[in-house]
Amino acid sequence: MTAEKGSTSTSLADLPLDELIRYGRELGLLLADDTPQGEALRLIRQRQELLVSLDREALLDIVVWMRRPVRQSAGKEALAREIAGWDGAKFTGLSDRGLNALARLHGIEPADNESRGHLEKRLAHRGGLWGRVRRKRRRVMGRVVSRLVEGDRQEAPGEYRFLPEDGQPSLKREIETQGVVGGIARKLRGVADDYVREKLDEIEARIDRKLDEIDQRLAEWRDREVANRLRILRITLIFSILVALVCLVYDYFRPR
Amino acid sequence: MHDLTGADIFGVYRTTLAIVFGTYAVVKTVHFVLGWQTATSRASRPEAIMRRWLVVSLLRIRLRRLSWELIKTGLLAAVFIYLVWVQT
Secondary structure (H helix, E strand, C coil): CHHHHHHHHHHHHHCCHHHHHHHHHHCCCCCCCCCCHHHHHHHHHHHHHHHHHCCHHHHHHHHHHHCCCCECCCCHHHHHHHHHCCCCCCCCCCCHHHHHHHHHHCCCCCCCCCCHHHHHHHHHCCCHHHHHHHHHHHHHHHHHHHHHHHCCCCCCCCCCCCECCCCCCCHHHHHHHHCHHHHHHHHHHHHHHHHHHHHHHHHHHHHHHHHHHHHHHHHHHHHHHHHHHHHHHHHHHHHHHHHHHHHHHHHHHCCC | CECCCCCEHHHHHHHHHHHHHHHHHHHHHHHHHHHHHHHHCCCCHHHHHHHHHHHHHHHCCCCCCCHHHHHHHHHHHHHHHHHHHHHC
């Protein structure tokens, strides 16, 4: 564990600043683009130490409560990545240990014998006034957009289910349950399936990259279009102002 | 700039311009809004997809990148409104 931690620290120190900042953000840190390398490194190590001290079950409680898709065996870092983007202010249904862990991940240290209500309040007030305004705005926006996209139908969420675990049963187990021929055939089929799945994943990744490129181009086109419209509006306004000024000068010199 | 009847030609020109272009702008805007409203309020699948795409596109406009343009437009609009108010 120490050797592993040592190698992680070394590789972290070797990372370029942008990678370091991205990694820190993935873990839920609020890092500005111009954060100095040393500071980013220090904060990331601090976050890793915090993750070590947190209970994995508590993190799992949060992810299940957030209904994010994870494997039951997911590590603390993977769970922290899922939690990182969360910016809500409602905690109904979250366990106490989950709430404590969530507070600590947001830099709020729960005091001894602190009531749940008080901790919820502190967590809801994080980020100051602007944080609260931003969350309120998102809540309103979420309501409007979901009404636009989904209409009035409100489906109750079903029971949470973890993602299936990786890995297949061993050959021994296959032969035990399927017989020699069936077991070997099943194992071979599994290998072939794995190969096909791998290839399909590669194709999917390539399609995703292409779609991302198209999306990027569309976004640039949209921004350019909006900027163009604004420019036209500005030109119209400039001419309107010029005409208004001419009118004003005329009114001033007009014989009364 | 008075003619023989005593009417202010510049004033008439100004009022005509305001009425014609004001009406044109209002009609074009209403037409545009109604067109989009009709196109996106249908219940069929293509229109529903189009509606979602529009909502997502609107939400993804990077206002921060356009903030300087928006500030300039806002300032010009404020100057224009002030000039109109001065003349009324």
